[in-house]
Each structure stands twice: as structure tokens, then as C-alpha cells.
Amino acid sequence: QVQLVESGGGLVQAGGSLRLSCAVSGGTFSSYTMGWFRQAPGKEREFVSSIRWRPGTTYYADSVKGRFTISGDNAKNTVYLQLNSLKPEDTAVYFCAAGLTLRALDQHDYAYWGQGTQVTVSS
Numbered sequence: 001q002v003q004l005v006e007s008g009g010g011l012v013q014a015g016g017s018l019r020l021s022c023a024v025s026g027g028t029f030s031s032y033t034m035g036w037f038r039q040a041p042g043k044e045r046e047f048v049s050s051i052r053w054r055p056g057t058t059y060y061a062d063s064v065k066g067r068f069t070i071s072g073d074n075a076k077n078t079v080y081l082q083l084n085s086l087k088p089e090d091t092a093v094y095f096c097a098a099g100l101t102l103r104a105l106d107q108h109d110y111a112y113w114g115q116g117t118q119v120t121v122s123s
Contacts, residue, residue, distance in 0.1 A: 002027040002112040004096045009117030012086055020081040020117060022096030029072055030054065032112075033104040034079045036070065038092035038119075045095070047105050049081060059105060064090075086121045093118050 008020040022034065030053035039045040049060045049070040058070055069082040079096065094117050097110035104110060 002032070002098050004098060004112055004114035006094065006096045006114040006117040009094060009119045011120045011122065014086060014088055014121055014123050016086050016121070018083045018086065018119060020083065020094055020096075020119070022079040022081075022114060024077045024079065024098065027098070028074075029077055029079055029098070030074055032098040033101055033109070034070075034072065035097045035099065035104055035110055036079075036081045037095045037097060037107055038090075039095070039116075040089075040092040043092075045107055047107070048094070050104055051079065052102060057103070059103070083119070086119075088121045088123045091119060091121050 003025045005023045033052045035050035036048040037045050038048050047061055051058045051070045067085045072079045096114040098112040099110035101109040
């Protein structure tokens with residue numbers, strides 16, 4: 001059973017940065033498509049970014065393209081999401097997910113989910 005544990009969220013001012021981590025256990029992250037989603041209060045969960053280690057494919061939502069970067073560390077079996085130039089509208093709970101679909105842009109493509117980490121951006 002794959003388990004995902006997110007960390008790294010917090011409170012940051014607009015323009016600031018955070019790095020979210022997703023520690024993977026019970027499986028090797030490079031065997032899955034790893035995704036990040038977020039959910040703001042009163043809104044639906046939305047896709048943020050995903051990575052498929054082989055063949056090294058990444059995807060980003062238009063709203064975060066150029067500001068967020070997804071990456072992975074095989075040795076630590078951990079996936080990261082670097083959040084730069086944060087905006088108040090980035091405030092949400094960020095979730096890490098793992099799935100087997102190669103191009104997984106929808107939450108239904110993912111079978112395993114973490115508990116989420118809160119990111120709050122103040123103006």
C-alpha cells in the first residue's frame with residue numbers, strides 16, 4: 001500500500017516561496033505518475049502539476065506555469081513542489097497523489113493521496 005506524507009506548507013507573504021515535500025512509502029515514486037493538487041475553501045480540488053520520472057514528463061496548470069516547479073529525488077523517494085512568486089490566490093490545501101496513468105491531469109487518475117498541507121499566502 002502506497003502512503004504519501006506531505007510537508008512544507010505554511011504562511012508566507014505574497015511574492016514569497018515555499019517548498020512542499022511528498023515522502024513516498026510502500027512503493028517507488030519513479031514507478032508512478034506523481035501529482036500535486038490543491039483545494040481552496042469552497043472550491044473544487046484542482047490539478048497543479050505532475051511528473052512521470054520515466055520518460056521525464058512534467059505538466060503544469062496554466063495558473064502556476066513559470067512559478068512552480070515539480071521535481072523528485074530517487075534516493076529519498078520524495079517528490080517536491082517548489083512554489084515561487086506566491087500569490088494570495090495560491091492559498092489552499094495542497095495534496096500529493098500517485099497514480100499509474102501516464103498523463104494524469106485529473107484527480108480520478110490517481111489512486112493514492114496524502115493528507116494535505118496548508119499553504120496560506122497573505123497580501
